[in-house]
Amino acid sequence: MSIWEYANPKKFMASTGWLLPWVWGMAGLCLLVGLIWGYFFTPDDFRQGSTVKIIYLHVPSAMMAINAWVMMLVASLIWLIRRHHVSALAAKAAAPVGLTFTVIALVTGALWGQPMWGTWWAWDPRLTSFLILTLFYLGYIALWQAVENPDTAADLTAVLCLVGSVFALLSRYAVLFWNQGLHQGASLSLDKEENVADVFWFPLLVCIAGFVLLFVALVLMRTRTEIRARRLQALIARERLA
Amino acid sequence: MFLQRGSGRGFGCGRDGWAGFGVAGGAGMWALLIRDLRLAVRAGGGFGLGLAFFLLVAVLVPLGVGPEGDVLGRIAPGILWVGALLACLLSLDRIFALDFEDGSLDLLATAPIPLEGVVAVKALAHWLVTGVPLTLAAPVLGVLLNLPAAGYGWLVLSLALGTPALSVIGAFGAALVVGVKRGGLLLSLLVLPLYVPTLIFGAEAVSRGVAGQAAEVPLLLMTGITLGAAALLPFAAAAAIRINLR
Numbered sequence: 001m002s003i004w005e006y007a008n009p010k011k012f013m014a015s016t017g018w019l020l021p022w023v024w025g026m027a028g029l030c031l032l033v034g035l036i037w038g039y040f041f042t043p044d045d046f047r048q049g050s051t052v053k054i055i056y057l058h059v060p061s062a063m064m065a066i067n068a069w070v071m072m073l074v075a076s077l078i079w080l081i082r083r084h085h086v087s088a089l090a091a092k093a094a095a096p097v098g099l100t101f102t103v104i105a106l107v108t109g110a111l112w113g114q115p116m117w118g119t120w121w122a123w124d125p126r127l128t129s130f131l132i133l134t135l136f137y138l139g140y141i142a143l144w145q146a147v148e149n150p151d152t153a154a155d156l157t158a159v160l161c162l163v164g165s166v167f168a169l170l171s172r173y174a175v176l177f178w179n180q181g182l183h184q185g186a187s188l189s190l191d192k193e194e195n196v197a198d199v200f201w202f203p204l205l206v207c208i209a210g211f212v213l214l215f216v217a218l219v220l221m222r223t224r225t226e227i228r229a230r231r232l233q234a235l236i237a238r239e240r241l242a
Numbered sequence: 243m244f245l246q247r248g249s250g251r252g253f254g255c256g257r258d259g260w261a262g263f264g265v266a267g268g269a270g271m272w273a274l275l276i277r278d279l280r281l282a283v284r285a286g287g288g289f290g291l292g293l294a295f296f297l298l299v300a301v302l303v304p305l306g307v308g309p310e311g312d313v314l315g316r317i318a319p320g321i322l323w324v325g326a327l328l329a330c331l332l333s334l335d336r337i338f339a340l341d342f343e344d345g346s347l348d349l350l351a352t353a354p355i356p357l358e359g360v361v362a363v364k365a366l367a368h369w370l371v372t373g374v375p376l377t378l379a380a381p382v383l384g385v386l387l388n389l390p391a392a393g394y395g396w397l398v399l400s401l402a403l404g405t406p407a408l409s410v411i412g413a414f415g416a417a418l419v420v421g422v423k424r425g426g427l428l429l430s431l432l433v434l435p436l437y438v439p440t441l442i443f444g445a446e447a448v449s450r451g452v453a454g455q456a457a458e459v460p461l462l463l464m465t466g467i468t469l470g471a472a473a474l475l476p477f478a479a480a481a482a483i484r485i486n487l488r
Contacts, residue, residue: 132435132438135431135434135435136435138431139431139432139435142428142431142432143418143419143428143432146419146422146425146428147421147422152421152485152486152488155485156418156482156485156486159418159478159481159482159485160418160432162478163414163436163475163478164435164436167435167436167438167439168435170438170439170467171435171438171439171442173439174438174439174442174443174463175438175442177442177443177446177460177463178442178446
């Protein structure tokens with residue numbers, strides 16, 4: 001019994017079919033509790049007023065935007081090394097989800113930035129790196145769409161994901177070098193004295209858990225869809241031969 | 243079998259063995275480089291085109307921005323770098339696409355030269371026909387854009403050190419999309435995000451040079467990217483070509 005048994009599509013379908021409703025339920029519960037708690041039962045910030053409440057969407061989606069890419073990187077490596085098809089399909093399934101989280105982070109940031117910084121957009125390092133991350137996601141998805149043979153597409157996108165990760169990291173530091181910005185520093189670090197006050201911190205934690213579960217649920221569901229699409233194609237091909 | 247191949251035919255190694263890669267491989271690389279340069283110069287193409295595009299960018303920007311000298315001088319480093327980058331992008335799909343279509347890429351992949359070497363040589367040829375002319379033409383266009391006098395040296399230096407990275411990264415992108423029909427737009431979508439760090443450091447070096455600040459730091463960082471890309475990306479590009487030829 002090893003974890004690689006779940007790389008078998010049949011086993012994967014069976015276990016995720018059982019798991020998925022639970023993940024959906026937990027995600028819904030966490031988001032419901034976290035967002036309602038955050039929006040209606042936390043005080044307004046004394047300087048930012050009620051606009052501060054956008055962190056319950058902004059921070060978790062920004063975290064997941066980066067984590068989704070990391071997950072794609074790991075899945076791509078597993079595909080390149082061990083040739084498990086489920087892994088390649090999971091990477092494919094995660095990309096549009098990650099792109100959506102990136103866009104949510106950018107849009108909520110703009111909505112908050114307008115009253116706070118007085119502008120929808122500033123060429124701040126964090127904002128700029130997220131915009132670049134969006135471009136990386138777009139390129140990755142476009143390459144999946146463009147290549148017809150599914151195995152070739154999986155291989156090429158995996159190589160792109162590896163190289164893209166290095167360049168995304170380089171861009172992050174290049175952008176930091178280029179412009180010191182408006183965005184506040186990290187305030188959720190575990191190793192720092194001054195973090196977000198506890199009243200905001202606990203609902204935020206629940207929201208983050210909700211977004212993680214939401215991501216897992218969406219990726220599992222989309223991977224299952226991809227597997228089913230593959231099976232359909234195999235059936236159609238067999239019909240043609242018969 | 244291996245011994246026989248190595249000694250009997252004189253060409254040394256197959257694609258997988260680097261053991262006999264020596265004189266024959268080096269000669270093969272020279273031959274490939276000269277072939278690519280000849281194709282670029284003679285067979286209607288990329289050689290003058292990128293340069294003309296670069297000139298057009300430098301002419302169109304003042305028409306759009308307005309003729310005020312100080313505004314143009316301030317944006318000149320960025321415009322020249324972006325222009326060079328786009329001119330470089332223009333000829334990228336020629337690196338592998340034509341060879342893929344007429345089948346010579348299959349021959350190159352099975353040639354005694356390792357495929358990584360083929361990629362490196364093709365990137366070098368691309369740099370020689372786009373990067374070098376762009377670098378040499380940039381100061382002239384700098385005059386058009388009213389680049390301050392302190393910037394010329396940094397502009398040439400940063401382009402000379404940065405354009406090789408553009409060619410190598412571009413060769414990687416071209417290798418990814420070599421099997422895709424009409425992959426030109428896709429190629430730019432894939433390659434432009436990868437160009438971001440080079441562009442930032444390159445343009446920053448020129449801007450700092452113009453402002454009289456220390457320009458060495460961005461220049462060194464950009465050179466680091468160039469060297470790292472030249473050392474590692476041929477392997478990724480060769481992997482992509484092998485996948486596409488499968």
